[in-house]
Amino acid sequence: MARGVYIHIPFCHQICNYCDFNKVFFKNQPVDEYIEAVGKEIEMSVRKAPEQFQDIETIFLGGGTPTALSAEQIARLLHHINTLLPTKQLVEFSSEANPDELSADKLEALIHGGVNRLSMGVQSFDQKLLEKIGRTHSNEHVFETIKQAKKVGFENISIDLMYGLPGQSMEQWEDTLEKALELDLPHYSAYSLIVEPKTIFYIQYAKGKLNLPTEDLEADMYDLLMRRMEEKEKKQYEISNFAIEGHRSTHNKIYWDNDEYAGFGAGAHGYLMGNRYSNHGPIKKYIETIKNNEQPILHRHEVTNEEKCEEQMFLGLRKNEGVLFNEFESKLGISMKELYGKEIAKLVKEELLIEDDKGVRLSRKGRFVGNEIFQQFLLGE
CATH class of the missing domain: 3.20.20.70 (Aldolase class I)
Known part of the structure; x- marks a missing residue:
C-alpha cells in the first residue's frame, strides 16, 4: 500500500x-x-x-x-x-x-x-x-x-x-x-x-x-x-x-524506510505491490500512451527478498537512527544478525557502524564513507 x-x-x-x-x-x-x-x-x-x-x-x-x-x-x-x-x-x-x-x-x-x-x-x-x-x-x-x-x-x-x-x-x-x-x-x-x-x-x-x-x-x-x-x-x-x-x-x-509509493508522470519511478517501476520518459510517448487508456509503464521489476534485504540496509543506514533489528525481522522475516552478522561485526570493529540493543547505525566516521559501507550489504557481492 x-x-x-x-x-x-x-x-x-x-x-x-x-x-x-x-x-x-x-x-x-x-x-x-x-x-x-x-x-x-x-x-x-x-x-x-x-x-x-x-x-x-x-x-x-x-x-x-x-x-x-x-x-x-x-x-x-x-x-x-x-x-x-x-x-x-x-x-x-x-x-x-x-x-x-x-x-x-x-x-x-x-x-x-x-x-x-x-x-x-x-x-x-x-x-x-x-x-x-x-x-x-x-x-x-x-x-x-x-x-x-x-x-x-x-x-x-x-x-x-x-x-x-x-x-x-x-x-x-x-x-x-x-x-x-x-x-x-x-x-x-x-x-x-x-x-x-x-x-x-x-x-x-x-x-x-x-x-x-x-x-x-x-x-x-x-x-x-x-x-x-x-x-x-x-x-x-x-x-x-x-x-x-x-x-x-x-x-x-x-x-x-524502503516503503511503497506511487510515481506519476513522464519518467517517474514508483514502488507498489512489491514491484519497482518506471514510466516512459519522452513526453510525447507518455501522453500518447495515456490517450490510449494504457498505463505508461516502461519497466517493471518484481523486487526479490534478497534485494529487499539489501535495500532495507543501505537505505535505512542513511537515517541517523539506522536500521532497527525488530523492524528488519518483522518486515523481511529474517534476523538482520543472521543475515549480516559478519559484515556488521567487521564495520563495528572499524568504527564505521555503531551497534546497540536496538539496531545498527552509521558512526560519525561512517557518514564520510557511506557508499562504501552500503556496498558491504549487497548479498550478491
Missing part, C-alpha cells in the same frame, strides 16, 4: 549542468496536455486499485521544475490531484521550486491547492558558482522569495545546497552555509556533487575540463556542514538532511 505519491513535472526554463533527471526545455512543449495526461494517469491508477491510495501520507511534486508552470497550470494540476487523491489526510504536501520562478501568484496557487512545504533549489550563495552550474537565480531572488512565501502562509520551507562543486573553495562553502543559516529555516538539505552520465558536467569531466575539489577537501566541507548545522541546532537526521523538531521530510523518509 502506498505511503506516498511522487508526481514528476519534467519542464525547465533552464537545464542545470549537473542534472540527470528526466527534463526538457519548457518552450514549445505540450504543457497543458501533459497536465491533463497526469490527471488521467492518476485517475486510471486509483480506479484500478483504490485500496493502494487510501492511506497516503505525502505527495511530492518534483522535476524538472514544478514552478516552471504558470500559476494557472499549477492550479489545474493541483485541482486534478485534490479531486482524484485523498489529500485531506496528508501529513505533508511538498513542491520543489526555483527561487527566480516563485512569483506571488504561483505561491498563492500552491498554498490554495494544499501544498504546505516548499523545497527550494538554492545550491549556492556564490553568484559565480551558480553561473558555473547553470543556475539563473540571484541571492536577492532567494531572500525575496522566502519572504513572499512566509507572507502567503508557508511555514515549512527547506533549501537545497551543494558542495564539491567545480572550483569551489572552502571559503565559498563557508560563506554559503553562513548565508543559508542566517535565514533560520526549519529544514536544510546539502548534497555533494555527483557527476552523472548524460549531463553537461559529465561531458566536461570526460574531456578533463572539470576542476573538482579533492576528496579531502570535499570531506572537510561535509565536516563543516555537520558542525555548522549542529551549532545552529538543526539536527541531522539523515546523511544529507537537517531540521528542527517537527520538520523532518516525511516523504523522503518513505524512501529511506
Whole structure:
C-alpha cells in the first residue's frame, strides 16, 4: 500500500549542468496536455486499485521544475490531484521550486491547492558558482522569495545546497552555509556533487575540463556542514538532511524506510505491490500512451527478498537512527544478525557502524564513507 505519491513535472526554463533527471526545455512543449495526461494517469491508477491510495501520507511534486508552470497550470494540476487523491489526510504536501520562478501568484496557487512545504533549489550563495552550474537565480531572488512565501502562509520551507562543486573553495562553502543559516529555516538539505552520465558536467569531466575539489577537501566541507548545522541546532537526521523538531521530510523518509509509493508522470519511478517501476520518459510517448487508456509503464521489476534485504540496509543506514533489528525481522522475516552478522561485526570493529540493543547505525566516521559501507550489504557481492 502506498505511503506516498511522487508526481514528476519534467519542464525547465533552464537545464542545470549537473542534472540527470528526466527534463526538457519548457518552450514549445505540450504543457497543458501533459497536465491533463497526469490527471488521467492518476485517475486510471486509483480506479484500478483504490485500496493502494487510501492511506497516503505525502505527495511530492518534483522535476524538472514544478514552478516552471504558470500559476494557472499549477492550479489545474493541483485541482486534478485534490479531486482524484485523498489529500485531506496528508501529513505533508511538498513542491520543489526555483527561487527566480516563485512569483506571488504561483505561491498563492500552491498554498490554495494544499501544498504546505516548499523545497527550494538554492545550491549556492556564490553568484559565480551558480553561473558555473547553470543556475539563473540571484541571492536577492532567494531572500525575496522566502519572504513572499512566509507572507502567503508557508511555514515549512527547506533549501537545497551543494558542495564539491567545480572550483569551489572552502571559503565559498563557508560563506554559503553562513548565508543559508542566517535565514533560520526549519529544514536544510546539502548534497555533494555527483557527476552523472548524460549531463553537461559529465561531458566536461570526460574531456578533463572539470576542476573538482579533492576528496579531502570535499570531506572537510561535509565536516563543516555537520558542525555548522549542529551549532545552529538543526539536527541531522539523515546523511544529507537537517531540521528542527517537527520538520523532518516525511516523504523522503518513505524512501529511506524502503516503503511503497506511487510515481506519476513522464519518467517517474514508483514502488507498489512489491514491484519497482518506471514510466516512459519522452513526453510525447507518455501522453500518447495515456490517450490510449494504457498505463505508461516502461519497466517493471518484481523486487526479490534478497534485494529487499539489501535495500532495507543501505537505505535505512542513511537515517541517523539506522536500521532497527525488530523492524528488519518483522518486515523481511529474517534476523538482520543472521543475515549480516559478519559484515556488521567487521564495520563495528572499524568504527564505521555503531551497534546497540536496538539496531545498527552509521558512526560519525561512517557518514564520510557511506557508499562504501552500503556496498558491504549487497548479498550478491
